Amino acid sequence: MNIAQRSSKNNQLISNITSLLEETRSNLTSLSSNFNQEIQAIHNNISMISGSVHDLKRQISFFAKLSRSVRITKRHQTVVYDLAQTNNENGYNPKNGIFTCPQSGTYVFMWNTLIYVRTYIRLEIVVSGTALYGILEDTEEAGDYDSATGSVIVNLNVGDKVFIRSRDSGPGPLYLDSSIVTSSFSGYRI
Incomplete structure (x- = not known):
């Protein structure tokens, strides 16, 4: 394999790795966004439950x-x-x-x-x-x-x-x- 073929193969390998890294970064960004939405939903539920518990404790x-x-x-x-x-x-x-x-x-x-x-x-x-x-x-x-x-x-x-x-x-x-x-x-x- 000559230098030109090796260079082309290395460029293809670098391009594949770059694509995989971009796809991985995109997946991690999506997962991070989903994770943040789930955390926010959990916080909202905790606030709602806390409010309900407080209301139950009110002695009217x-x-x-x-x-x-x-x-x-x-x-x-x-x-x-x-x-x-x-x-x-x-x-x-x-x-x-x-x-x-x-x-x-x-x-x-x-x-x-x-x-x-x-x-x-x-x-x-x-x-x-x-x-x-x-x-x-x-x-x-x-x-x-x-x-x-x-x-x-x-x-x-x-x-x-x-x-x-x-x-x-x-x-x-x-x-x-x-x-x-x-x-x-x-x-x-x-």
Whole structure:
């Protein structure tokens, strides 16, 4: 084999090696891009899972009671439980008596009423504009206290409103016997 043939063969070999190196570089660039996309997808999934875990750890709950007796004077009067003892995530507003859902989920709500001396009261819970369930409480004798409790389990979406209101005008007040014996409203996400 002469020098010209050897040189041609070496040039062909160099050209083949160069092509293989270019193909390898192109494959590595593609693999690197795919790898970076997979890493980004993993980071996105981790962020989403972390957010979900954080949401699950949020303790949404409230307990509010009356600081004074409240007279029911009209139909559909919202009962404002003005003393919020617990208000995790600040969903309950003690100024207007309305719980505004801060996170979608299943919730339990309970309310207790205390009345006194030959009177009655009808209260109902309103969820997203619809009265779901009510209680009737009736005292029959002089000097008679009476207490009733209602509860519901409901699915809520963010922004849904929940409150207690009168079904009719009364005639009795929600009574406050002491700072411990009073009417209350509470709720929590399960």
